[in-house]
Amino acid sequence: MAKDIFIIGAGTYGAVIADLAEVCGYSVSGFYDDDSSKVGKTILGKRVLGKLDCAKDIHAKANYAVAIGDNSVRILKLKEIIEGNGKIPVLIHPKAEISKYARIGKACIIHALTYIWTEAEIGDFSIVSPEVIVAHHTKVGEGCFIANGCRVGAGINIAERVFIGMGATVMTGVKKIGRDAIIGAGSVVTKDVGTESVVAGVPAKLVRKVDKV
Template sequence: MKKELFIVGAGSVGGHIAHNIVGYSDEYKVAGFFDDDLQKVGKTQFGIEVLGTVKDLLKLKNANVLIGIAFPKLKRKIIELLSVNQTLKFPTLIHPKAWISKGVSIGKGCIIYPGTTINYGSEINDFVCINMNCSLGHHTFVGRYSSFAPGVNTGGHSIVEEGTDIGIGASTLQGTCIGSNSIVGGQAMVISDVKAESTVVGIPAKLLNKSK
């Protein structure tokens, strides 16, 4: 019998999982969404009912919950809210068409989309979302809550600190560090370290402003 999986966020990431849960895992079935958009509550999204707001999850015990949201700041806020219910479980979903080398560690609550490759020695921390066709070089470190849009490439020994949001097709030169809570624009090429809470864009990536 499959376990029930509840998804936080009835948007694009949640919709992807709802449509493709069978492709990700034969262990779970999507039992419902939780979303703070009151116009969605009580209705169906992607053929699945929105059962309540995020706070309503606090009433459940031993539930399997997936954070179907890409935005790092919002993910952090939701996890902080849900942390008072210590019975909740946060499984990681890895699509079988992703390639994960031996010697890679992946935390709880992550989503790894199809077509992604993660090379040896890499460390993916909790609640990271890595979208389609990303390539992570050996010994890449990805901090909690970070999100990669499709087609992101990291060179070996890259460091992506907590809460970083990397746009479509962006790349990092090997050994570079992107500081926490930063934003990297789509198609940007990061060739030097990025300070925390910065927004960088372009080729090579240059500072646009502080991301706060």
């Protein structure tokens, strides 16, 4: 029998993660969202049950998936759920290809047609979107988001909470992408990227530093 799962985040990405959870053999029991205007609505035929605190308080020991793209917000929410005794299964689409020598961390989400090569590592709480390649011996840190169609070369050290925009390429030969860096869509990264740097273009150049909140 399918195991129940709740989806945190009732936006369009919530629908995507619900779809993935079903493909992975879960039965979606409903959604939670901070936005009270979404409560009572349905997504893919399942109800938005309430605000996020309800999930933590009421459903300890239940399964959850967090459909939030923003890395810092997602990590915070995942940690709250774990502290509240909720479980966060790793969701890997059956059509993703994961080397038996790769390591996928806790609470990761790996979408279809992605290929994680030999001895690559995906850090806890990370999301890897469809049609991404993470080449061999590359380490992706905690809480990263790699968008659709990215190509990440071999032997690269990607720090925590890095966001790689859709279709970007990080070339083999790059050693390090610093924590909280953002790589623009379609960029080709040819050199190391500093902490909290926003880079974009071909070749990628510094656009600005990340705004502090």
